[in-house]
Amino acid sequence: MREEILKELKRLENQHEIKILLAVESGSRAWGFSSTDSDWDVRYIYVHKLDWYLKIDQLKDNQEEILENDIDLAGWELKKALKLFRKSNPPLLEWLRSPIVYKDEYFFSELLREMSKEYFNSQSCMHHYLHMAEGNFKAYLQKDLVRLKKYFYVLRPILACDWILNNNTVPPMEFQLLVDSELKEIEIKVIIEQLLALKISGEELDIEPKIQVLNDFLKAKIVFYSNYLKLNKNVRTPDTERLDMVFKQTLRVAWEKKEV
Structure with missing residues (x-):
């Protein structure tokens, strides 16, 4: 190709x-x-x-x-x-x-x-990733049944926000680097690794019941970064x-x- x-x-x-x-x-x-x-x-x-x-x-x-x-x-x-x-x-x-x-x-x-x-403007980038995470979370993960692959489209921008907060640099593109560096919650990490292995292997991550613990994790992160950005302004x-x-x-x- x-x-x-x-x-x-x-x-x-x-x-x-x-x-x-x-x-x-x-x-x-x-x-x-x-x-x-x-x-x-x-x-x-x-x-x-x-x-x-x-x-x-x-x-x-x-x-x-x-x-x-x-x-x-x-x-x-x-x-x-x-x-x-x-x-x-x-x-x-x-x-x-x-x-x-x-x-x-x-x-x-x-x-x-x-x-x-x-x-590099940390607040500007964080706004971008937070907006992406919020939009995808509201669009794809609110119902009782969700398309599991959509979790990645919320997880990646949230982990990018974590990277920016902790490193004040441009986040890497590779999802696994973000997971390894920023994700500390073992239960969440295990769930993500399972979903990731299925997706890479070619399994169709079809519509399934939402993973409540993952939804709760993402919602808490979205609330945290929404509040964080209200209190932190970077004018340059x-x-x-x-x-x-x-x-x-x-x-x-x-x-x-x-x-x-």
Whole structure:
């Protein structure tokens, strides 16, 4: 599948006259609990030629395409990505740390990973993960019968909040690293390990009675972080000038051997 993905990335570059700076796997495959039928969620950052930017109208700054071979492609244009980086955008910070990398060019990801230490905003990221956990908890885990795999879509953002609280750094993408580092409750850990083993083995985590002890754990965490964020504010002014320099340098280096 890797060769197919690389072929599609090259097609995108030729079709849209772009250079892909970074392309990684996101979603369950990068998190470490994919099933046999999981899609390939490919996320990428790209840059256009100089002429594309020298227009008075704002042009589309993202791309999305779902292919028949279960490859889900989605990309952000470089300026969009840098604006989101300035806001400490969690999905982008995760892409920079994905364990599955398809394409990594022009020093870009290495530079942003280093700069993320400066631009990382713990409260902003925690808000993102808490919102994700709350939304999924309310949408999928409130009834007596629930789809068991949905627990992972609440557990992961909650454990990401734990990581941020305890480490004040960007959480890892891999779910198992979060479990090993942040989960101290033995009973909860045993339940999660059982669900994880079933999902990875290809078992269908179908609709079953909700696991009350797990629901209680997640609800308590959601309440805790909701209260925590009300009491903790982190107001900062990120350095835009430095990101302007990154944009100019990346644009120049990506197209330096070709006419821009």
